Amino acid sequence: MIAQIGEWVIRTACEQSKAWEKAGLTSILMTANVSSLQFNQDIFTERIALILKETGLNPFYLQFLGQRRMERWVYLRRLRGGR
Numbered sequence: 001m002i003a004q005i006g007e008w009v010i011r012t013a014c015e016q017s018k019a020w021e022k023a024g025l026t027s028i029l030m031t032a033n034v035s036s037l038q039f040n041q042d043i044f045t046e047r048i049a050l051i052l053k054e055t056g057l058n059p060f061y062l063q064f065l066g067q068r069r070m071e072r073w074v075y076l077r078r079l080r081g082g083r
Helices: 002-022 044-055 069-079
Strands: 030-033 062-065
Touching: 002 030, 002 044, 002 062, 044 069
Parallel strands: 030 062
Antiparallel strands: none
8 A cells, every 4th residue: 555655645746746837837856755566566666667658747746765775776777878
């Protein structure tokens, strides 16, 4: 159940950020706390990529807390198209 709630939180944050952007406000960095269970799921990256695609949020405006710093950096770099 934690994974489903976490995904809902991330989707809601992305939708809200995009709504603010469409309303003419400056884009802001959204931060979501992610459990280790969720972060380590095989499909986590694909789920986040789908949420970003569906909401239209630029990946540069989404970050995650709750994991070791290097894991977050590698993951965000992959999402943003880096290697």
